[in-house]
Amino acid sequence: MLRFDHVDVSIAGVHVLRRLSFHLPPGSTTALIGHNGAGKTTTARTIMGFTAAKGSIRLAGEEISGVAPHRRPALGIGYAPEDRRLFSAFTVEENVLLPARVGRLSAAETKRRLERAYWVLPELKELAGRPAGSVSGGQGKMVALGRALMLGARLVILDEPFQGLAPVLAQRYAEALRRLRSDDRQIALLITESNPKLLESFADVTLTIERGEIVDGAH
Amino acid sequence: MDSTLAILAILDGVSYAALVFLVSVGLSLVFGVLRIVNVAHGSLYAYGAYVAATLSLVVAPISPWLTFPALLVAAVIVGVVVGGLMERFLLRPVYGREDVLQLLITFAVFMIMDNLQRLIWGVQPIFAAEPVKLLPNVSVFGVNYTAYQVILLPLVAAATLIGLRYFLRYTLAGAVILAVTEDREAATAIGVDARKVFLVTFMIGAGLAALGGALASPTTSLAPGMGADMIVLSFAVAATAGLGQIEGAAVTALMIGLSRAFIIYIQPEFEVLVPYLLMVIVLLVRPMGLFGVNRVRKI
Numbered sequence: 001m002l003r004f005d006h007v008d009v010s011i012a013g014v015h016v017l018r019r020l021s022f023h024l025p026p027g028s029t030t031a032l033i034g035h036n037g038a039g040k041t042t043t044a045r046t047i048m049g050f051t052a053a054k055g056s057i058r059l060a061g062e063e064i065s066g067v068a069p070h071r072r073p074a075l076g077i078g079y080a081p082e083d084r085r086l087f088s089a090f091t092v093e094e095n096v097l098l099p100a101r102v103g104r105l106s107a108a109e110t111k112r113r114l115e116r117a118y119w120v121l122p123e124l125k126e127l128a129g130r131p132a133g134s135v136s137g138g139q140g141k142m143v144a145l146g147r148a149l150m151l152g153a154r155l156v157i158l159d160e161p162f163q164g165l166a167p168v169l170a171q172r173y174a175e176a177l178r179r180l181r182s183d184d185r186q187i188a189l190l191i192t193e194s195n196p197k198l199l200e201s202f203a204d205v206t207l208t209i210e211r212g213e214i215v216d217g218a219h
Numbered sequence: 220m221d222s223t224l225a226i227l228a229i230l231d232g233v234s235y236a237a238l239v240f241l242v243s244v245g246l247s248l249v250f251g252v253l254r255i256v257n258v259a260h261g262s263l264y265a266y267g268a269y270v271a272a273t274l275s276l277v278v279a280p281i282s283p284w285l286t287f288p289a290l291l292v293a294a295v296i297v298g299v300v301v302g303g304l305m306e307r308f309l310l311r312p313v314y315g316r317e318d319v320l321q322l323l324i325t326f327a328v329f330m331i332m333d334n335l336q337r338l339i340w341g342v343q344p345i346f347a348a349e350p351v352k353l354l355p356n357v358s359v360f361g362v363n364y365t366a367y368q369v370i371l372l373p374l375v376a377a378a379t380l381i382g383l384r385y386f387l388r389y390t391l392a393g394a395v396i397l398a399v400t401e402d403r404e405a406a407t408a409i410g411v412d413a414r415k416v417f418l419v420t421f422m423i424g425a426g427l428a429a430l431g432g433a434l435a436s437p438t439t440s441l442a443p444g445m446g447a448d449m450i451v452l453s454f455a456v457a458a459t460a461g462l463g464q465i466e467g468a469a470v471t472a473l474m475i476g477l478s479r480a481f482i483i484y485i486q487p488e489f490e491v492l493v494p495y496l497l498m499v500i501v502l503l504v505r506p507m508g509l510f511g512v513n514r515v516r517k518i
Contacts (some may be wrong), residue, residue, distance in 0.1 A: 048408055073410040085405035089397045098398065099409035101391050151409065 001026040001188040002047065002155055007055035009039075009046055009212075016042045018212040019055070024155070024205070026060075029181060029189040031203035033196045039212040040192035041082055044159045047190075048072055048079050060154065074103055078152020082159040082192075084140035088133030092124060092143050095132045099150040110150075117146040120180045123172065138169035145176065156180075158191045162198045170198070178202060226362045228480040234368035234438075236476025237376035238431045243453035243460070244383065244468045245427030251463030252400045252420040255310060258325040260428050261450025262332035267297045267429025268436040268445065269340050272347035275436070279349050286349040290433040297433075298426020306421035311414070329446070337443055344440035351437045365438075372434055379427065380469050387465075396420055400463070428453075455498040461511020471509060 002024040009017040017039050024030050034040045046053045049069030057065045059075055067075070078099075086095050096117055100110040118125045124146045127139060135143060141161055148156050158177075162170050177189065181202070193199050196206065208216035246260045271293035278285035309328055313321050354366040387393035398406040399416045407413055431449070439445075456475055460467035475494045482493045501509055 050404055050407070068412075069407045070410055070412040073408060079408045081405065081408070085402050087398050087401050087405070089401065090394070094394075098394060102395060102410045147409065 001028070001060060002190070003056070003058040004043075005056040005058070007046060007053050007057060009042055009051045009053045011042070011051065016051075016212050017046065017053070020209075020212060020214060022207055022214050024188045024190055026154075026188055027185050028204045029177075029191065029202055030205040030207060031196065031199035032190060032192045032207050032209055033194070033199070034192075034209035035194055038209045040194075040209060041159055042212075043209065044079065044081075044157045044190070044192060047077065047155075047157055073099065073151045076152065076154030078148030078150070078156040080141070080144040080148040080156070080158045080161060082163065084137070084144040086132040086135070086140055086143055086147075088131065090132055091128065092130050092132050092135060093128035095143055096124065096146045096150060099147055103151065105150075113150050116183065117149045120149060120183065121146050121176050138165045138173075141165065141169075141173065142176070145173070149180070152187065154186075155188045155190065158189065160192050160194065162193060162195070174198075174202065222360075223362055224484050225481075226360050227364075228484050229477065230359060230362065230364045230369050231483070232477035232480030233473070234372045234476075235480060236472040237372040238435050239449075239452055239456055239476055240376045240469050240472035241379060241431035241434070242428045242449055243456035243472055244379070244465055245424035245431070246450075246453050247457040247460070247463055247465065247468050248383075248427070249421055249424035250457070252396060253310070253314070253417050255314075255321050255325065256454070256462075257310075257424070258322065258450060259305065259328040259332055260424070260453065261446035261448075262329050262336070263297055263301060263425045263428035263446075264432040264435075264449045264453075265336055265441075265446030266301055266332065267294050267432030268441050269336060269345070269432075270297055270429070271433035271436045272345050272441055273340075275347040275349055279347075283349050283353055286347070286353070286437075290350065290436070291430075293433045294426050294430035297429035298422050298424075301429075302422040302425025303418065305425070306418050310421065311417070314417070329450070333443065333446065336446075340441070342443055344442045346440050348437045368438060375430075375434060376469070376472075379430075380465065383465055392419065452494055455494045459498045459501045459508055461505075461508025464508065464510040467508065467510025 004020050004022050007017055007020040020043065032040050032043060042051060045051050047057065049067065049072050053065060056063060064072060064075065087098065090098065097110065097114065100113060105113070121142050123139065123142055127135060127143070132143060145158065145161065161173060165173060191199055191203070207214050242260070242264050246257060249255060249257050271290045274289035274293050275286040278289050305328060309324060313324050351365050351367040354371065356363045357366045357369060359369065387397055395406065395411050396416055398411060399413050403413050456468055456472045459475065460471035475497060478493050478497065479490060482489050
C-alpha cells in the first residue's frame with residue numbers, strides 16, 4: 001500500500017530521516033516504534049507532505065512525493081496528528097464532517113463514512129454537539145481519529161494515539177481500532193508509538209526506528 | 220458641552236467609526252489568517268477612495284445614481300486586483316519568514332503604492348461628493364446631518380459585520396478560513412489548500428479596506444497621506460480590540476470613533492492623541508487587547 005524508498009528529510013540542518021525504507025502492505029496494521037526524536041512524527045508528516053523529503057514515496061504503486069500536501073488526503077490518506085489539533089471554532093461533528101465538505105464528497109458517501117466513524121467510535125455520537133474546544137484530551141484523540149476516518153479510505157496514520165490517554169480511554173481507543181480493522185480488511189494502518197507493549201496485541205508488523213533509520217522489521 | 224454639540228459628536232463618531240471598522244476588520248482578518256501585519260493596508264484604503272472617485276466622476280454624467288454601484292465596484296477592483304497581486308507576488312514569498320522581514324516588505328509596498336498614487340492621481344485634492352448630495356439630510360433630535368454618513372455608512376458597517384460572521388460560520392469557504400486560522404497544517408491534512416485560503420482572505424481584507432476608502436471618498440477631499448492616517452488609526456482599533464477579533468473591532472471602532480469625536484468638540488488639539496492613548500492603556504493592562512484571547516486565535 002505504502003512504500004518508502006531511501007527517504008531523507010532534514011529539518012533546520014538536522015538529518016531527521018536517513019535513507020528511510022519500509023513497506024506497509026494493504027490491510028496491515030503497522031506499528032512504528034521509537035523513542036522521542038527517533039523520527040516517528042517526521043515519518044508521518046512526510047507521508048502527508050509536510051516536510052521537504054528526498055527519495056521515493058509510493059502509494060498503491062503511484063509516486064506521491066511530488067503531490068502537493070493538500071491533495072494527498074484525496075488519495076485516501078487520513079491523518080490524526082499526535083496533539084489531536086481539532087478546530088475549536090466548530091463542534092465535534094463539524095470537525096469530523098469538515099474533511100468530507102472540503103473533499104466535496106457526495107451526501108450519500110458523507111453519510112456512509114460518518115456512520116462508519118460513529119460505528120467505530122460510538123463515543124463521538126454522544127459528543128457530536130459539543131464544542132471541539134471543550135472535549136478532554138482523550139476525547140479529542142477520538143475526534144481526531146474520526147476526522148481521519150472520513151478521508152482515510154486506504155491508509156490511516158495515527159501519530160502516538162495512546163500518549164497521555166487514561167487506561168480506560170486507551171482501552172476504548174484500542175477497541176475502536178479493532179472495530180475499524182474488522183470493518184475494513186483492506187485499509188492500512190500506521191500507528192506510531194514509543195511504548196511497543198501498547199501495540200503488540202494488534203499490530204501485524206512492527207518497525208523500530210532509531211535516529212531516522214529503520215533498525216528492525218523493515219522488509 | 221450643550222446637547223446639540225453632544226448629538227453632533229455622537230453622529231460624527233458613529234459615521235467615522237463605521238469607516239474605521241471596515242478598514243480595521245480587514246486588517247484584523249488578514250492578521251488572523253496570514254499572521255502578517257500589513258502596513259500597506261492603508262494604501263488599499265486610499266486606492267479604494269481614489270478608484271471610487273475616478274469611477275464616480277466617469278459615471279456621474281450618465282446617471283448620478285450610478286455613483287453608488289461605482290463605490291462597490293471600486294472596492295471589488297482594488298480588493299481582487301491590487302490585493303490579489305500584492306499577496307501573490309509580494310507576500311507569498313515571505314510567509315513563514317521573520318516577522319521583521321514581513322513588516323519591512325509591507326512597509327516598502329506602502330511607500331511604493333503611495334508614490335504610485337501620486338503618479339496616477341497627482342497631489343491636488345479630488346472631490347467626488349455626488350453620493351452624499353443624492354441622499355437627503357436627516358434631522359436627529361433637531362440636528363441636521365447627511366443620511367449618507369449617519370444612516371448609509373453605519374448600515375454598511377453593520378451589514379459587513381453580520382455578513383462576515385455569517386460567511387465565516389455558515390459557508391464552506393468561511394469554515395476553511397477558520398480552520399487555516401487555527402491550524403494550517405491540520406487544515407492541509409484534511410485537504411485544504413492553505414495558499415488559496417491566504418489569497419482569498421487577503422483579497423477580502425484588501426476589499427474591506429478599499430470599501431472603507433470608497434465609502435469615505437464622497438465625504439472628504441482625497442489627498443496624498445490619507446492612507447497613512449487610516450492605517451495608523453485602524454491598527455490602533457485592531458490592536459485595542461485584539462488582532463483577529465471581528466466583533467471586538469466593531470465595538471472598539473465605535474469606542475474610538477466616539478471618543479475622538481467628543482474630544483474634537485471639547486479639546487480639539489487632543490484629537491490625534493486619544494485613540495493611541497486608549498490603545499496604550501488597554502495594551503498595558505491587556506496585551507492581547509480588549510477582546511483578544513491568549514494562544515487560540517479567533518477571527
